[in-house]
Amino acid sequence: MSSQISVVKCDSYEPVLVEQRVRQVVDLLGGITSFIKPGSTVLVKPNLLMSKEPEYGITTHPEVVRAVIHILKEINCKIIIGDGPSIWGRFIENVDEVYEITGIKKLCQEEGVELVSFDKRRMRDKYPLTVWLDKCDHLVNLPKFKTHELTLLTGAIKNLFGLVSGTYKLELHKNNFAPPEFAKTLVDIYQDARPALTIIDGILALEGDGPATSGKARQLNLLLGGADCVALDTVMAKIMGIKPQEVLTTKEAARRGLGEGQLSKIKIQGEDIEKLEIKPFVLPITSVKINRLAGPLKNIVKPLLRYYPYSLRAKCTRCGHCVNVCPKKCITLKKRGIFVDYKQCIACFCCQEACPAAAIAVKKSILAKLIGL
Numbered sequence: 001m002s003s004q005i006s007v008v009k010c011d012s013y014e015p016v017l018v019e020q021r022v023r024q025v026v027d028l029l030g031g032i033t034s035f036i037k038p039g040s041t042v043l044v045k046p047n048l049l050m051s052k053e054p055e056y057g058i059t060t061h062p063e064v065v066r067a068v069i070h071i072l073k074e075i076n077c078k079i080i081i082g083d084g085p086s087i088w089g090r091f092i093e094n095v096d097e098v099y100e101i102t103g104i105k106k107l108c109q110e111e112g113v114e115l116v117s118f119d120k121r122r123m124r125d126k127y128p129l130t131v132w133l134d135k136c137d138h139l140v141n142l143p144k145f146k147t148h149e150l151t152l153l154t155g156a157i158k159n160l161f162g163l164v165s166g167t168y169k170l171e172l173h174k175n176n177f178a179p180p181e182f183a184k185t186l187v188d189i190y191q192d193a194r195p196a197l198t199i200i201d202g203i204l205a206l207e208g209d210g211p212a213t214s215g216k217a218r219q220l221n222l223l224l225g226g227a228d229c230v231a232l233d234t235v236m237a238k239i240m241g242i243k244p245q246e247v248l249t250t251k252e253a254a255r256r257g258l259g260e261g262q263l264s265k266i267k268i269q270g271e272d273i274e275k276l277e278i279k280p281f282v283l284p285i286t287s288v289k290i291n292r293l294a295g296p297l298k299n300i301v302k303p304l305l306r307y308y309p310y311s312l313r314a315k316c317t318r319c320g321h322c323v324n325v326c327p328k329k330c331i332t333l334k335k336r337g338i339f340v341d342y343k344q345c346i347a348c349f350c351c352q353e354a355c356p357a358a359a360i361a362v363k364k365s366i367l368a369k370l371i372g373l
Helices: 015-027 062-073 092-101 104-111 158-163 168-175 179-192 229-240 248-255 287-292 295-304 321-325 350-354 366-370
Strands: 004-009 041-046 078-083 114-117 121-123 128-130 138-142 144-148 152-154 197-208 215-226 267-270 307-311 331-334 337-340 360-364
Touching: 004 015, 004 229, 015 062, 015 197, 015 215, 041 062, 041 158, 062 078, 062 104, 062 138, 062 197, 078 104, 092 104, 092 114, 104 114, 138 158, 144 215, 152 158, 152 229, 158 179, 168 179, 179 248, 197 229, 215 229, 229 248, 307 337, 321 331, 321 350, 350 360
Parallel strands: 004 267, 041 078, 041 138, 078 114, 138 197, 144 197
Antiparallel strands: 004 215, 121 128, 144 152, 197 215, 307 360, 331 337
C-alpha cells in the first residue's frame, strides 16, 4: 500500500470546479487506473449519515460523488452507489428518505447509475457487512471531513462503519461502547473491507460536537485522496489541529500495520499542509479529551470524569429517533421531551448522532467542569 496522499484546494461545490479538483486529487496519485481496473464493478460509498441537505456539512456532497462517477465512467466501470445511514435508519423507508434529501437519489437518476440499499448482509471475517461488497471488484470510499463525539474524528476509517447493515450497528455500539473497544471494531471492518481509493470531502467540513446536527459547518475548502486510510486520517488530524495518535482508530490501525500513522513518513502531493494556516478545529466535548490528561492523574480522576447526553427541550420535536437508536434502550419519550435513565446510559452518543433537530447536548460531571474538560 502506498502512503502517498494528495491534498487539493477547492473553494466551492460548483460542479465544473469540483470535477476539476477531484481529477487533480486522483492525477496527483498516478491516475484512476492506479487504483481501479478498467471495466470493473465499483461500489462507491459516500457518507450519508442522515436525511439532511448537503449544506449542513453532515453528508458527502453529491457533486463530489458526481465527479468520481464521471472519472469511473471514463474507464468503463459499472458503478453502484450505496450506504448504510445512521442506525436509526434501520427501517428501510428511512434509507429512501436519506437518499432523497441528501441529493444522492437525484444524482444517480441523472447519471444513470444504480443506487442500492444495504439491507442484506453476510458474515465476513468478524462482522456482517453488506453483500454488495461481494458483488463488486473495488470499493471507493467518500467520507466527509468531520469531528465525532465518540471517535474524535470521522474520516477514512470511520466511514466504513456504514458497511454494517441494519440493527447490527446497535449491537456493536452496545457491546463495544468504550472508545478503545469501538476503535478496534472500526479497524476490524477496515481490515476486512479495504477501499481501493478514498477521497475525503472537506470543502464544507464539520467541527464541534459532530458528526451530525450538533456540529457546526465550517468552510475548509479542501479535498484529500489516497489509498492508505490510516495516512489520510493522520493528515486529516493534523489539519484539524489534533495529534494523530489521539485518534484511537489511527493508533490501532497503525499498530496492526494497516497503514502509515507517522506524518513524517507520509508523502503529501499538492498543497503543503504546513502552509495552509488553518485555525484548529473546535473539538467535541467528550470523554476523548480525558486522554490528554497526564498518565497518573488520568488513572486517578478518569472514573469521575463522565459525559452524558441530555435533551434540549426547546429544540426537541419528539420524533423518537433517539429512542429507536439507543442500544441500551434507556431513553423514553415523555410528554415534555425525552427521559434518559443514566444508570443504564453508556454514553455512546448514538442519540445525539441520530437527532435531526440538534436537540441532544452533552452533560458533564462536576469534576469535568471544574478542571475545564
